[in-house]
């Protein structure tokens with residue numbers, strides 16, 4: 060965490076300087092004021108000959124305290140917000156690299172918690188941790204020196220008080236608070252995941268009569284989260300009690316010691332009062348540090364979750380500097396093997412040493428039972444997953460050696476589940492071709508038989524779709540996905556069950572239109588539907604990890 064502050068270390072130094080001077084000004088202002096009051100009432104018999112210079116110094120330092128505190132806050136927040144901006148960008152980049160394979164494992168609600176609440180909590184570390192600690196150390200040291208000059212025993216006693224309240228207490232409370240804070244962050248992530256899942260699956264839950272049970276489960280998760288939060292608050296409350304009590308005991312010990320020292324005659328009473336005022340007022344920065352013992356723990360727990368996402372290894376390493384791809388000259392696999400690392404049955408790969416060639420301009424079909432590995436094979440060809448064995452080349456180059464951006468330009472996927480973004484119908488079609496002309500978009504929509512959908516939506520192509528296209532039927536969503544494929548300029552298009560939600564007539568028309576507009580493109584179509592598979596030039600069956608020609 061601290062490493063991320065390095066680029067702004069000069070800003071942090073300025074914040075620490077402002078904060079330290081500000082607190083010293085406030086302590087010294089009070090000491091000068093105490094000296095001035097004593098001087099005024101004793102008329103020169105005491106600490107000082109004249110009270111006026113002390114009063115002036117007290118006013119000047121009190122006035123300086125304001126701008127210095129403002130400067131400290133300004134600089135600390137400048138550093139915190141710049142660092143949080145960089146962390147957010149880094150987290151989004153990481154999520155892009157982890158998508159889609161690794162992100163599925165983490166749960167959407169958990170990720171939402173990481174990129175919203177967890178990152179937000181890091182602000183406490185960057186804005187309210189390092190500088191209060193430095194300020195507390197410097198002010199404590201300066202005060203110790205002042206007290207040692209006055210009387211070594213009092214200086215030593217004050218130093219021990221500073222150590223106990225600023226170091227020992229936060230250290231003792233930190234471990235248990237971190238544990239409960241992490242439990243709270245995890246409970247919150249789990250609750251968000253459950254909430255999003257129950258919203259996404261509301262139709263199934265209501266349809267299956269499981270809504271009441273899900274509500275109970277959500278209530279349990281909410282209770283778990285509230286219990287975890289109350290543990291954190293309980294810890295934080297007790298920490299405050301200990302800190303306040305220890306502070307009062309420290310005041311009493313140093314006051315009693317000072318009294319005995321003054322009685323012994325080695326220190327005058329006015330000097331003792333001024334020193335004691337300085338000692339009491341020096342506790343403000345120290346108490347902030349003592350509170351960090353509990354206050355910082357939720358931040359550290361959030362940081363653990365943010366950085367565990369940052370440390371996650373993507374299923375595939377993006378290749379930014381790899382080989383450039385020229386024309387598409389086909390895809391070739393020899394002994395291609397894949398097994399899921401998380402699968403209990405690693406010895407039985409999903410794809411087991413298969414070999415095939417996809418020639419440019421061909422239409423290849425793959426059939427196979429549920430769970431045979433068809434979508435997994437497409438993931439390997441798209442490089443969403445890394446194969447565990449064999450060779451896979453695109454245009455004669457090993458797929459992992461190719462620049463990822465080039466690969467994405469060359470390959471388009473129409474996946475089994477169509478995601479509809481909050482955008483117009485036209486914008487949703489043009490997702491893979493943002494600079495497509497209006498005519499091209501309208502033509503792609505017509506080829507995908509979306510004419511009736513355009514007529515039905517109030518704004519036609521300009522109608523804004525929301526909530527993952529909730530106003531479209533599953534078949535209409537699939538037609539939109541096929542329109543994206545029509546518009547795509549990529550020479551290789553993989554279609555994973557593109558017509559599974561369409562009626563037979565529409566399915567036939569769409570496959571016909573796809574093949575008619577092929578124009579040299581290469582199609583890999585995964586399907587269970589005989590009407591679709593009868594149209595392909597080369598048909599393979601995927602079974603028990605093996606790919607065999609079926610025609």
Ligand SMILES: Nc1ncnc2c1ncn2[C@@H]1O[C@H](COP(=O)(O)OP(=O)(O)OP(=O)(O)O)[C@@H](O)[C@H]1O
Pocket residue numbers: 399401402409427428429430431432433434435436
């Ligand atoms: N993340 C994962 N971890 C472990 N196993 C997985 C994972 N994802 C998929 N599998 C397993 O891999 C196998 C192949 O899944 P895949 O989705 O490729 O099948 P499919 O042929 O496309 O099925 P369908 O026709 O139902 O779409 C299945 O047995 C599935 O349970």
